[in-house]
Amino acid sequence: MRAVRWHGKKDVRVDTVPDPEIVNPRDAIVRVTSTAICGSDLHLYNGMIPTMQAGDILGHEFMGEIVALGSSVGNLQIGDRVVVPFTIACGQCFFCEKTLTSLCDNSNPADNQDIAEALMGHSPSALFGYSHMLGGYAGGQAEFVRVPFADTGCFKVPAHLSDDQVLFLSDILPTGWMAAENADIERGDTVAVWGAGPVGQFAIRSAFLMGAERIIAIDHRPGRLALAAEAGAETIDFETVDVMAALAETTGGRGPDRCIDAVGMEAHGLAIDNIADRTKQAVGLATDRPHVLRQAIVACRKGGTISMPGVYGGLVDKLPMGAFVNKGLTLKTGQTHVHRYMQPLLARIESGEIKPDVIISHRLPLEDAPGAYDDFLNRQDEFTKVVLQL
Ligand code: NAD
Ligand code: ZN
Numbered sequence: 001m002r003a004v005r006w007h008g009k010k011d012v013r014v015d016t017v018p019d020p021e022i023v024n025p026r027d028a029i030v031r032v033t034s035t036a037i038c039g040s041d042l043h044l045y046n047g048m049i050p051t052m053q054a055g056d057i058l059g060h061e062f063m064g065e066i067v068a069l070g071s072s073v074g075n076l077q078i079g080d081r082v083v084v085p086f087t088i089a090c091g092q093c094f095f096c097e098k099t100l101t102s103l104c105d106n107s108n109p110a111d112n113q114d115i116a117e118a119l120m121g122h123s124p125s126a127l128f129g130y131s132h133m134l135g136g137y138a139g140g141q142a143e144f145v146r147v148p149f150a151d152t153g154c155f156k157v158p159a160h161l162s163d164d165q166v167l168f169l170s171d172i173l174p175t176g177w178m179a180a181e182n183a184d185i186e187r188g189d190t191v192a193v194w195g196a197g198p199v200g201q202f203a204i205r206s207a208f209l210m211g212a213e214r215i216i217a218i219d220h221r222p223g224r225l226a227l228a229a230e231a232g233a234e235t236i237d238f239e240t241v242d243v244m245a246a247l248a249e250t251t252g253g254r255g256p257d258r259c260i261d262a263v264g265m266e267a268h269g270l271a272i273d274n275i276a277d278r279t280k281q282a283v284g285l286a287t288d289r290p291h292v293l294r295q296a297i298v299a300c301r302k303g304g305t306i307s308m309p310g311v312y313g314g315l316v317d318k319l320p321m322g323a324f325v326n327k328g329l330t331l332k333t334g335q336t337h338v339h340r341y342m343q344p345l346l347a348r349i350e351s352g353e354i355k356p357d358v359i360i361s362h363r364l365p366l367e368d369a370p371g372a373y374d375d376f377l378n379r380q381d382e383f384t385k386v387v388l389q390l
Contacts, residue, residue, distance in 0.1 A: 003057045003142035004369040004388075009047030012058065012373045014366060020138060020146035025072035028150030030082060034163040035062035035141045035366075037376050037386045038086075038171060039197050039264070040311055044130070045373050048265060048287070049313055051115055051132040059141025060086035060128040061170040063163060064390075066154065067144070073151045082154040084147050085338035086171045088126040088135060091152030101125060102335035107148065108135045119314070124335060141369060143390060155342045158350075164357040165349055167387065168202070173356050174341035175309050176202020176262075180210050182307035182332035183258035187211035190251055192299065193233070194292040195262035196224035198385045199309050201359050203260050204231050209353065216256065218243055220268065223381040227359065238269055247299045255301035264310025267291035273318065280317060287314030297324050308333035359385045366390050 001019045006012055020029055038061050043049050063083040066076055076082070088108075089101035096104050104125035108116060115133040116123035129139020138145060147153050157166045180203050183191060191212045193200050196219035204215050208231065217228035218236045225235040236246050247256055265288035267274055273291055280286035296306050297320050306329055324331070348354045361384040364372050368388070375383045 001143035002366060003138070004059060004366065006044060006052055006056045006058050007054045010045060010374075012045060012370050014369055017057070017142075020144050022068055022070050023146070024148060025070040026149050026151055027070040028066050028073060028076060028147045028154055029068035030062070030064040030084065030140075030145050030147055030154070031067045032062050032064040032140055032143060032145060032390050034064070034167045034390070035059050035388050036167060037141075037369075037372055037388070039199060040130070041373070042377050043264070043266065043311060043313065045377060046266065049131050050119070053132060056129065056131075056136070057138040057142050058129045059139030060130055061167065061172065062128075062140025062145065063157070063167050063170060070150065075151050076154055076156070080154070080156050081159065083157055083166050083169045083342070084128070084140065084145075084153055085155065085342065086127055087335055087338050088128065088137065088148055089152060089339060090149050096152075099337055099340040101337045101339040112136055127335070141366065141388060143366070152339065157346065161349065162357075163389075164360060164387065166346070166356075168198075168356040169342050169345060171336065171338065172198045173202050173345055173354070174338045175199050175336040176204075177206040177341055177345060178336045179203040179260050179262060179307050179309035180206035182305075182309075183207065183260055184305040184330065184332075185210045185212050185258055188213045189257040190214040190216070191258040191260065192216045192218065192247055192256035192296070193228075193260045193262055194218045194296065195264075195310065196221065196228045197262065197380070198359050200260070200262035201227060201231070202356075203262055203309065204228055204233050205354060207258075207260075208232060212258075216247065216250065221381040224384060227384060230358075243295060244299055251301070255299050255304065257301055257304050259296035259300045259304065259306045261292045261296050261306065261308040261310045263292040265289060265312045277317065286317045288312045288316045290316040290319060294318070294320055297329065300327065300329055302327045303329070305330045305332065309336070311335075360387055362386045363389055
């Protein structure tokens, strides 16, 4: 089969590789029909996530049709059309029983858990196509993919909805929703959202549904800010406006009630602290650039909440902990517990309340993946979200 493989920093190729096979009774093989490139894939593309190996198959946002099933999967049939959550979860452990599926104890194989434990203390769930410390599973930017724990990891979708309408149930729609939920939004709140990428876009739309009165989107890509404005957000371009002053002024000095960091470890911009982080990264003294998290902590109103869907990979430096403690802030984060949100969000798609396909800017064949990665990184204004079709 053809598959998108990581060969090193900024080196992604479409290669011919062996087809996946059923190896466990709970596996399924899915023939992929649509798969997307995620902002999280850019962290891999940029070589920011440790324990990738040359030849790893990428991709964690995908859907398709079941073409083979392990002997113990009772709730699926060959031919079912399914969306697959990017977090791999057994459905039975302590964490899965609490629906904390991105923290599943069993999906990351023992040897890989050792790497994760050394770096993080405990291993979260495995993810598709996302490094060996997170499972080393082949991803879904491929013609076929093996889905472990398929009885909990394959979510059936109705035939009357197109791939474009349901594909993002695999990751970024639940991620935007959980980001808003984690922000503890109360009716009438003002919410600041850093990052108007796909995650920020869905966080904005979700936050309005949860009762936010005003949402302020911060980015420097005019096209993405325009998409946020279409959803009803006010916008700040951080290249031309002083973000901290603007947030203070527009909230009468109090600060936004809730702040969402939908940027993560690779903040753009020429702020002094961001330049210092870049320098430290270059010489191996820091792994991540938490510029947005610093801004969110200082901007947030006293007693407010910071929700952080943006991914951080390792160690951050110079966090304003004094502000965090003395302003009594709350921070909530995590990889998304995708399984928990698929059914309720499908219902909102069916009712027309959420229209996930509005963020798609490009639909391309799988063979175009190398160029699509480059464009999604370097031409973010036009390339809001790329779907690879098979
Ligand atoms: P993206 O790269 O498409 O979008 C990020 C946006 O942030 C870009 O538009 C960029 O211009 C903007 N940005 C950069 N620096 C900024 C700054 N200083 N201030 C304001 N905006 C800035 O990525 P995405 O797909 O939207 O994902 C966003 C983040 O969410 C990534 O870190 C990704 O890894 C993470 N993510 C997390 C989960 C999860 O489960 N928690 C799932 C999916 C994605
Ligand atoms: Zn993702």
